[in-house]
Amino acid sequence: MTTRRAGLRERKKQATREALREAALRLALERGPDNVRVDDIAEAAGVSPRTYNNYFSSREEAIVAAVTAERGSRVAAAVAARPADVRLADGVLDAIVEQYTAPGEPGRDALLLITTSPALRNAFLDATAAIEHPLADAIDDRLGGTDPFTARVLAASVAAAVHVALERWLQQAATSPAGGGLVVPAGSLPDLLRTALAPLTPALDAAEVRPRRAEH
Amino acid sequence: MTTRRAGLRERKKQATREALREAALRLALERGPDNVRVDDIAEAAGVSPRTYNNYFSSREEAIVAAVTAERGSRVAAAVAARPADVRLADGVLDAIVEQYTAPGEPGRDALLLITTSPALRNAFLDATAAIEHPLADAIDDRLGGTDPFTARVLAASVAAAVHVALERWLQQAATSPAGGGLVVPAGSLPDLLRTALAPLTPALDAAEVRPRRAEH
């Protein structure tokens, strides 16, 4: 068929996964997050309720996934795409900021929706952990012969910093419900991300400069 | 009464919380983790099943809490107790290693139990997040006039590194009994913690040396 690589199976899986994401987000947007049951999402996607939980382990996960899907691989690709002569810290920072400031077309009102419900906020924050493994691989590639464990720790730290930044962002986004204006004027997300990642710069630099064993 | 501080309410809360922890761990040890229902734990602690979920939000949390309780405040206190002239990085590292290598009397077989069940492993790893806030406060105290946000990020990174170390430790603890194929260097938990925290040393040093605003 039109598919090049062997994998009709895999295509179907990705299709249902995306169908579930889209259905979950659409229903949550048009009815509000609390008026959507998993059965509704499953039905809208044309699968059994049980199958839903084979793809997502919580009700909020599918909604959030519509926004955060592929964020991990995107960040990893962005890091890998930086020219080899830029500092690792800069590359990582730019890649992160780039991915988190380009929510694309469908993401604007979706993010507003997420701000609404505490459960969705937590799910959104948890989704940050998904960048850890791809980012670890990307960092490991950059560091060449260094211990992969170090890359792993650095990636986890970056993810943790992003988590803190997003937490702060959501927090002040929720606390500023003044006029009800959907616009969140306060500290911009890029600034928050830069500020949160700044303290890690020395660690990333050190890992890059000293490719040998850590220290005695 | 014998209580000094105002708080009979608080005392009772702590009492039931500890009763739940202890009951959960005891039952899990004598019957195996899968043969313990929340109703059993609640009954053993003398409270309603509903009340259990006012204290712990999952079945595993109580069992794990019996081992990890107060770990956050312990770490924070240990950091605060270091003499003022030692480097922050060293202080944090020593405090962490100290707390995670002194599981005390009741912890040995409990940790073995946790190794058994994947659900318990995850709960144990999630419990690592509890050190973030206390540690952030402790680091903030050390850094004096610096931006608290930086301390927050550093604490989150440390917690993430500890998480990675524990993950690796549990993983090889679970894989080792079966043939022990791929044995990794640095088998002991203290070594793993030191190795995981080492890459963050430059970040902690930099935060300590430059107490003024971040940059630019």
Added chain:
DNA sequence: GGCGAAATATGCGCACACGCAAGTTTGGAG
């Protein structure tokens, strides 16, 4: 010492997450 407000404990009900054991589909080997 007693009283009103706040915090906590409990019962009820619902939706959810997931293990298990079928049925159903896919990919490949002969």
Added chain:
DNA sequence: CTCCAAACTTGCGTGTGCGCATATTTCGCC
């Protein structure tokens, strides 16, 4: 083409997490 094994889906049953309304306990205050 056929058939088998592996992967995926589905229905069922159970235990669980938690919102809500209510009863009970604790605290501050006079």
